[in-house]
Amino acid sequence: MENITKQLEGALAATRDINQVDSDKKQLVLQDLADALLKNVEAILLENEKDVQLVDINDPKRDRLILNEDRIQALAKSVLDVAQLPDPSGQLLSKRILENGLLLEKKAVPLGVVAVIYESRPNVTIDVAALCLRSGNVCLLRGGTDAFHTNSVLIEIIQQVLLKNQLNPNIVQLLPTDRKFVQELLTATKYVDIIIPRGSQSLIDFVRAHAKVPVIETGAGVCHTYVEQSATIDKAIAIVANAKISRPSVCNALDTVLLDEQIADSFLHGIIIPFQKAQVEIFADEKSYVILEQLKYPYLQKADDADFGREFLDLKCSIKVLDGLDNALRHIATYSSRHSECIVSNDAEKLERFMNAVDAAAVYANASTRFTDGGEFGLGAEIGISTQKLHARGPFALEKLVTEKWYVTGNGQIR
Amino acid sequence: MENITKQLEGALAATRDINQVDSDKKQLVLQDLADALLKNVEAILLENEKDVQLVDINDPKRDRLILNEDRIQALAKSVLDVAQLPDPSGQLLSKRILENGLLLEKKAVPLGVVAVIYESRPNVTIDVAALCLRSGNVCLLRGGTDAFHTNSVLIEIIQQVLLKNQLNPNIVQLLPTDRKFVQELLTATKYVDIIIPRGSQSLIDFVRAHAKVPVIETGAGVCHTYVEQSATIDKAIAIVANAKISRPSVCNALDTVLLDEQIADSFLHGIIIPFQKAQVEIFADEKSYVILEQLKYPYLQKADDADFGREFLDLKCSIKVLDGLDNALRHIATYSSRHSECIVSNDAEKLERFMNAVDAAAVYANASTRFTDGGEFGLGAEIGISTQKLHARGPFALEKLVTEKWYVTGNGQIR
Numbered sequence: 001m002e003n004i005t006k007q008l009e010g011a012l013a014a015t016r017d018i019n020q021v022d023s024d025k026k027q028l029v030l031q032d033l034a035d036a037l038l039k040n041v042e043a044i045l046l047e048n049e050k051d052v053q054l055v056d057i058n059d060p061k062r063d064r065l066i067l068n069e070d071r072i073q074a075l076a077k078s079v080l081d082v083a084q085l086p087d088p089s090g091q092l093l094s095k096r097i098l099e100n101g102l103l104l105e106k107k108a109v110p111l112g113v114v115a116v117i118y119e120s121r122p123n124v125t126i127d128v129a130a131l132c133l134r135s136g137n138v139c140l141l142r143g144g145t146d147a148f149h150t151n152s153v154l155i156e157i158i159q160q161v162l163l164k165n166q167l168n169p170n171i172v173q174l175l176p177t178d179r180k181f182v183q184e185l186l187t188a189t190k191y192v193d194i195i196i197p198r199g200s201q202s203l204i205d206f207v208r209a210h211a212k213v214p215v216i217e218t219g220a221g222v223c224h225t226y227v228e229q230s231a232t233i234d235k236a237i238a239i240v241a242n243a244k245i246s247r248p249s250v251c252n253a254l255d256t257v258l259l260d261e262q263i264a265d266s267f268l269h270g271i272i273i274p275f276q277k278a279q280v281e282i283f284a285d286e287k288s289y290v291i292l293e294q295l296k297y298p299y300l301q302k303a304d305d306a307d308f309g310r311e312f313l314d315l316k317c318s319i320k321v322l323d324g325l326d327n328a329l330r331h332i333a334t335y336s337s338r339h340s341e342c343i344v345s346n347d348a349e350k351l352e353r354f355m356n357a358v359d360a361a362a363v364y365a366n367a368s369t370r371f372t373d374g375g376e377f378g379l380g381a382e383i384g385i386s387t388q389k390l391h392a393r394g395p396f397a398l399e400k401l402v403t404e405k406w407y408v409t410g411n412g413q414i415r
Numbered sequence: 416m417e418n419i420t421k422q423l424e425g426a427l428a429a430t431r432d433i434n435q436v437d438s439d440k441k442q443l444v445l446q447d448l449a450d451a452l453l454k455n456v457e458a459i460l461l462e463n464e465k466d467v468q469l470v471d472i473n474d475p476k477r478d479r480l481i482l483n484e485d486r487i488q489a490l491a492k493s494v495l496d497v498a499q500l501p502d503p504s505g506q507l508l509s510k511r512i513l514e515n516g517l518l519l520e521k522k523a524v525p526l527g528v529v530a531v532i533y534e535s536r537p538n539v540t541i542d543v544a545a546l547c548l549r550s551g552n553v554c555l556l557r558g559g560t561d562a563f564h565t566n567s568v569l570i571e572i573i574q575q576v577l578l579k580n581q582l583n584p585n586i587v588q589l590l591p592t593d594r595k596f597v598q599e600l601l602t603a604t605k606y607v608d609i610i611i612p613r614g615s616q617s618l619i620d621f622v623r624a625h626a627k628v629p630v631i632e633t634g635a636g637v638c639h640t641y642v643e644q645s646a647t648i649d650k651a652i653a654i655v656a657n658a659k660i661s662r663p664s665v666c667n668a669l670d671t672v673l674l675d676e677q678i679a680d681s682f683l684h685g686i687i688i689p690f691q692k693a694q695v696e697i698f699a700d701e702k703s704y705v706i707l708e709q710l711k712y713p714y715l716q717k718a719d720d721a722d723f724g725r726e727f728l729d730l731k732c733s734i735k736v737l738d739g740l741d742n743a744l745r746h747i748a749t750y751s752s753r754h755s756e757c758i759v760s761n762d763a764e765k766l767e768r769f770m771n772a773v774d775a776a777a778v779y780a781n782a783s784t785r786f787t788d789g790g791e792f793g794l795g796a797e798i799g800i801s802t803q804k805l806h807a808r809g810p811f812a813l814e815k816l817v818t819e820k821w822y823v824t825g826n827g828q829i830r
Contacts, residue, residue: 364824368828378513378519
């Protein structure tokens with residue numbers, strides 16, 4: 001195959017088929033899919049093993065790639081969860097009769113063709129297919145080479161379920177992993193309505209740089225927690241420790257602590273207990289370095305400029321001591337990636353100023369940034385956390401897999 | 416000046432200032448702006464004359480460029496109209512208390528920095544500035560070289576109004592017209608939140624090809640009207656004549672008529688009366704050509720393939736005779752630019768199928784496509800008609816100059 005044009009054409013044609021399927025039928029298809037996953041555990045594990053064997057045993061992506069019976073059951077469960085979410089397509093968003101008698105309705109309709117480019121996790125294949133099916137979208141899945149066998153068998157199972165339900169199998173398609181086809185996908189404005197890159201920063205940057213199709217950027221999270229001088233120190237310590245330690249590899253994990261000078265000493269005395277236990281490496285600015293050195297904190301380095309605005313994705317963080325809310329706001333405006341930002345304070349006026357002034361998808365008062373997540377926000381499974389401002393901001397979940405369409409009904413009106 | 420970085424930095428800094436201005440104050444600023452335009456009629460006309468003199472008297476853009484007292488009064492009026500529209504920023508979109516006690520609110524907030532690249536019409540300068548001020552956005556205006564003097568004096572007036580109201584003048588800025596700065600603007604992801612190209616297809620294509628900042632595409636309209644066999648012919652003629660003749664230079668004007676074979680003869684007999692009066696040139700497919708030739712229609716050509724899917728923007732249209740709804744849907748799916756599409760019919764089932772199956776920003780049953788317009792839809796002034804599916808579709812008006820922001824308020828919650 002020299003190009004993916006046939007697959008793109010098939011996807012566009014399939015939008016008309018999935019568009020005619022009602023909400024109940026889509027729920028049934030998803031229930032069938034959950035069943036089919038459970039019935040095909042052996043076949044899936046067999047193909048998965050082929051992928052896993054090709055990855056070095058010490059490579060961290062090996063764990064992300066591995067499926068086992070528990071994980072397949074979890075996949076089936078997540079498909080059933082998506083089936084229970086309300087279908088966002090078809091909803092009437094507004095309705096008015098204009099003075100000239102025209103009936104003007106705005107309805108939510110599926111986006112059309114949704115393409116997702118992702119790396120080794122095979123659960124993305126099932127999550128995206130389920131979300132797109134629920135909302136009436138066609139999806140094009142471009143998974144990583146590492147997961148090729150696993151993704152192939154998963155797509156085969158999905159397409160069998162579609163066929164069994166008399167639906168066009170092109171509603172869910174796997175694209176070939178060869179790099180040369182990515183360029184065709186990224187510029188296929190005639191066929192593809194939206195591209196979502198899901199994975200490393202370098203993948204996202206590549207897509208942003210080359211895409212002509214609109215992109216939803218699910219970007220990096222450089223997340224700050226600012227401990228303001230009026231903060232309850234124990235609460236601040238619990239929030240910072242949770243935001244850093246509970247799952248350091250994800251985008252809503254803490255990267256930088258900003259400390260008001262007045263409470264720096266007492267905060268640092270407390271935070272080193274959970275941090276030392278978890279072996280958190282601290283990149284400290286001058287003032288915090290002096291304190292932490294006196295406290296003999298073992299995992300200590302002097303921060304340089306590059307340690308601010310850095311997404312660590314690891315048990316590492318930077319700390320800066322500063323003077324007051326305005327300086328904290330200035331630091332965040334300079335270094336934030338506009339994902340999730342937090343203030344810990346008991347001063348109502350400062351809380352309000354911080355929440356309004358910080359430009360981010362999610363702003364927090366006195367809670368861990370780790371809550372920025374579709375499931376935690378009650379939106380269900382998410383395709384990613386959008387750090388851009390158009391269409392979707394924050395968790396990009398089922399409810400945003402639609403666009404609007406204006407229906408204008410008249411009886412001969414002219415202008 | 417070698418780059419526009421200082422202006423971009425100024426714009427980003429100004430977002431924090433306009434963000435703090437409440438709705439009432441923004442209304443007062445717009446009222447001041449309307450007054451200032453009326454007080455400065457002479458100064459505006461003087462600068463406008465400099466621009467107009469440089470354009471050849473036969474160039475159609477000369478008319479678009481010319482201001483006079485009436486047009487300035489219309490500008491002031493449009494500023495007052497925008498002032499009366501509800502401020503979309505600050506609205507509470509959803510509010511829930513999660514099981515863990517977190518208060519989760521979603522609020523509409525200004526997009527931030529909005530850049531508009533446009534051509535010779537100086538009214539865009541005032542319209543965009545007013546819409547951005549109303550919604551709390553900073554705007555960067557990159558107008559055409561032709562309107563440089565006019566735009567400069569208009570921006571000077573706006574900035575004086577901002578200063579008079581103790582506001583940062585960088586809230587509304589004019590960018591230099593030199594082409595080399597456009598590239599910097601299109602890639603300024605750190606400073607600019609959205610770019611809207613407004614003008615010719617070649618401008619839009621250029622922006623789409625080079626922008627890294629998210630773009631709202633306000634694209635071409637290749638608009639079809641399908642006259643189904645059950646249509647009331649007189650109504651169909653009135654709708655088609657209006658859609659083609661009332662303002663042929665705009666994107667919601669008709670480009671192609673699709674006719675069911677059974678009514679082709681009677682429809683064409685009738686439409687030639689208004690079309691001949693307006694000297695509409697018809698590019699006819701084989702079947703309609705035979706009929707129109709017998710009728711001795713004077714402005715008749717044989718259509719070739721390129722005349723379908725062509726945006727004429729002129730008193731020209733193509734006509735095709737076909738057989739039934741499915742063929743009409745297929746033709747539209749192939750040639751539509753997804754702007755505005757119409758069916759004229761008395762068959763309820765076919766009307767519904769057409770409205771649901773056609774993928775376009777606006778679909779019409781028995782009314783002229785000329786209604787696709789922010790004002791007509793009751794949304795107020797528009798920045799353009801979006802033909803893409805993300806964020807805004809159809810008229811891109813004040814209500815879409817916002818994004819969402821999640822406010823999460825806790826008392827120490829951790830995950």
